[in-house]
Amino acid sequence: MTPSRELTLRALLTGLVLGALLTPANLYAGLKIGWSFNMSIIALLVGYTLWQSLSGAFGLPRWAIHESNITQTSASSAASIISGGLVAPIPAYTLLTGEQLPLPALVAWVFSVSFLGVWVAWYLRRGLVVDDGLRFPEGMATLETLQQIYGHGREALQRLRVLAGAAMLAALAKGLDILLALPRWAPTPALERLTFNLEPSLLLVGFGGIIGLRVGLSLVLGAALAWGLLAPWVIDQGWVTLAADARGPQFAVLIEWLLWPGVSLMVCATLTSLAIRLARLQRVRPASGGAPAAMGWPWLGLLGLGLAGTLVVLLQVMLFGISPLLALLSIPLAVLLAMVAARVVGATGIPPIGAVGQVSQLSFGVLAPGQVPINLMAANTAGGAAGQCADLLNDFKVGHAIGASPSRQLLAQCLGIAVGSLVGALAYRALIPDPQAMLITAEWPAPAVATWRAVAEALTLGLDALAPEIRWAMLAGGLAGLLLGALEALLPLRGLRWLPSSAALGLAFIIPASISLTMAFGAGLAWLFAARWRSLAERFVIVAAAGLVAGESMTGVAAALWQLLR
Helix, strand or coil: CCCCCCCCHHHHHHHHHHHHHHHHHHHHHHHHHCCCCCCHHHHHHHHHHHHHHHHHHHCCCCCCHHHHHHHHHHHHHHHHHHHHCCCCHHHHHHHHHCCCCCHHHHHHHHHHHHHHHHHHHHHHHHHHHHHCCCCCHHHHHHHHHHHHHHHCHHHHHHHHHHHHHHHHHHHHHHHHHHHHCCCCCCCCHHHHHCCCCCCCCHHHHHHHHHHCHHHHHHHHHHHHHHHHHHHHHHHHCCCCCCCCCCCCCCHHHHHHHHHHHHHHHHHHHHHHHHHHHHHHHHHHCCCCCCCCCCCCCHHHHHHHHHHHHHHHHHHHHHHHCCCHHHHHHHHHHHHHHHHHHHHHHHHHCCCCHHHHHHHHHHHHHHHCCCCHHHHHHHHHHHHHHHHHHHHHHHHHHHHHHHCCCHHHHHHHHHHHHHHHHHHHHHHHHHHCCCHHHHCCCCCCCCHHHHHHHHHHHHHHHCHHHCCHHHHHHHHHHHHHHHHHHHHHHHCCHHHHCCCCCHHHHHHCCCCCHHHHHHHHHHHHHHHHHHHHCHHHHHHHHHHHHHHHHHHHHHHHHHHHHHHHHC
């Protein structure tokens, strides 16, 4: 497989088309449960199977391994566009200000933030991927899949069949739910009001298979604490009042109270864990460390960073009325936090994007107290750039392992985020035409939006604006988060199996109990399958789970587009 057949038209177009199809799936999942899925492996399997079949049928050149890398790079960069703010600060900005960006401005903003992340990743590539040789576990999983399908061609076809079958099953189930409004069974009306009802969603089952048993059980524990114990107690105390004739899940009423301890737990846990991990990484960093060295062509990196930074600053001033000085300050903060996120992802595989966003919000809360646009959108620059940077360094890890050209990957990434920005903005508008009425509801819990909004409110309005009982709940959640975050960073992997996941525990306070229970059910199914058929599980569980996620989410997006056209 010669490196010269790498950035071919077919490889690039295949990745961009797959990225355009998969971007709405990540957006849908992000607004539903606050988590997204890396689309590299799906893109690899589809691209390889498609072009190997066409090559055999029409005598075309064989699909080279470097072409597969370009396809997964462009597709994953497009699908990771949601880190640009579409499922967190942008909707939170609309909820707090009532303003919604026009479509061209939304596309330009998401692109600019992600574009900055691309160039930070380019700058960090040599230092983190080549010199320090960080593992980047997500990139290694993609590399392993790439090597398997080129070593055993039939493996790709078998995995693709499982992926397609799971996607069609989830699409059919979602279609039936849309057409027939499948019932949400609950044991009793009282439990239904507390959101303990059946959620017929294979997407949630699929995400459960991806997150694993520890996170799934943590969601059950969090749902029991939040919706089973705390919510009834809050109602009994009169801190939340339900209508006498209230029927069905009362998520919108209860979440206004429960989100505060949940957000406090997640924020304190992620910041504590991040600080400890960084301190430990600094101690074990190779002696050759220091500032990461720029990758080749230093003038290109400086030019790209300068162009991206200028674009972000101009858009902050023009779209949100942020002062030029504060807009300029967001650029070095974005670069610094992206470097932090990249090093943590490279060493642990855990993207601290939530923590990065909250650090940026806290930073601008100090620099410009009481200003919502600055707190959300200047902070969005740091969070978005860090998310895109961390994702794309996984692609660079794969490329480095197979001897791919970094500059060609860079071009594929830039084109990918251009396509992802346009498709993501269109899909967001189709799914959520009225954010203030639709978000932070039982249908669209949008936990990341709730978190960004809560932090912005706390920083701009002050904690004194909250009821005393909410402040006590926040203190309890924060203390629990500090403890769990420290234990997660300090315990060995074997010990983590017995520790609840702080992210899942806090998330369970912000999403309906039905979602937590369904995801836990999927995690349990995957664990049972792996316990019985370990080798099959290693090959097919994640692929099947990804198919369930993609099938339901794309059907949901298609239904929203159809409704919009009507």
